[in-house]
Amino acid sequence: MPHFPKDTGFTSKDAPQKDVTVKNRRKRYLDLHPEYFSAELELADPLLYDRLVRRFQTPQEREAAGRANGFSGVLEADLMRSEAKLDAIANPDPNAMMAYSRGPNGEILAEDRDDIPPNKEEGERLWKWEMGLRFMRGNDPDFDYKTVDDNEEYDDETDKQDRYFEDEDPEWVVEDGDGGAPNLQGETGVQDF
Numbered sequence: 001m002p003h004f005p006k007d008t009g010f011t012s013k014d015a016p017q018k019d020v021t022v023k024n025r026r027k028r029y030l031d032l033h034p035e036y037f038s039a040e041l042e043l044a045d046p047l048l049y050d051r052l053v054r055r056f057q058t059p060q061e062r063e064a065a066g067r068a069n070g071f072s073g074v075l076e077a078d079l080m081r082s083e084a085k086l087d088a089i090a091n092p093d094p095n096a097m098m099a100y101s102r103g104p105n106g107e108i109l110a111e112d113r114d115d116i117p118p119n120k121e122e123g124e125r126l127w128k129w130e131m132g133l134r135f136m137r138g139n140d141p142d143f144d145y146k147t148v149d150d151n152e153e154y155d156d157e158t159d160k161q162d163r164y165f166e167d168e169d170p171e172w173v174v175e176d177g178d179g180g181a182p183n184l185q186g187e188t189g190v191q192d193f
Contacts, residue, residue: 025154026136026145032154036135037128039065044131044140046081047088052127056120 030036042049057065066074117123138145148154 021155022149023136024156025148025151026138028154028156029148030132030135037131039068041131042077043080044134044142045084046077047084048130049127050081052117052123052130053120055116056123 042054054062069077117126134140135143
């Protein structure tokens with residue numbers, strides 16, 4: 001069960017509903033903003049991007065991406081990718097999607113051939129999946145999650161209806177002829193057998 005600080009106003013019974021609402025809003029944000037998955041997201045996990053997307057790019061696609069990022073952007077991505085590879089070998093993460101080891105010529109390799117997607121489309125699909133999960137968990141340090149988490153515009157219609165009906169107090173519109181409390185008789189809806 002997540003722990004909420006005292007100043008949020010959430011109790012432990014509110015936590016599951018709040019988590020669901022936040023995750024629904026984040027998912028809706030991703031659906032409405034596919035540009036989140038732009039090439040700039042490469043820097044979030046340069047090794048994963050290299051394994052899933054970059055390996056399938058043609059020289060022309062890499063050149064176009066390089067022009068879009070500029071010389072400093074290309075240098076930054078290469079530097080981050082190199083540092084990440086060295087760090088992955090020095091400090092292996094057992095929870096990482098892919099593990100790395102040194103090859104016979106000193107190159108850095110994925111340990112398992114099954115980690116490598118069979119084609120460009122599958123690689124891009126896996127990249128978006130992993131980055132989407134990262135976003136849903138709130139692990140993008142460069143994103144201001146409050147703009148989504150606290151924004152009711154990202155609620156779908158079901159969430160809005162649920163909140164409407166939860167806020168309503170039930171009223172009975174049954175009256176007797178005198179305008180007083182009715183004397184209800186008949187079936188209660190409870191089966192007694």
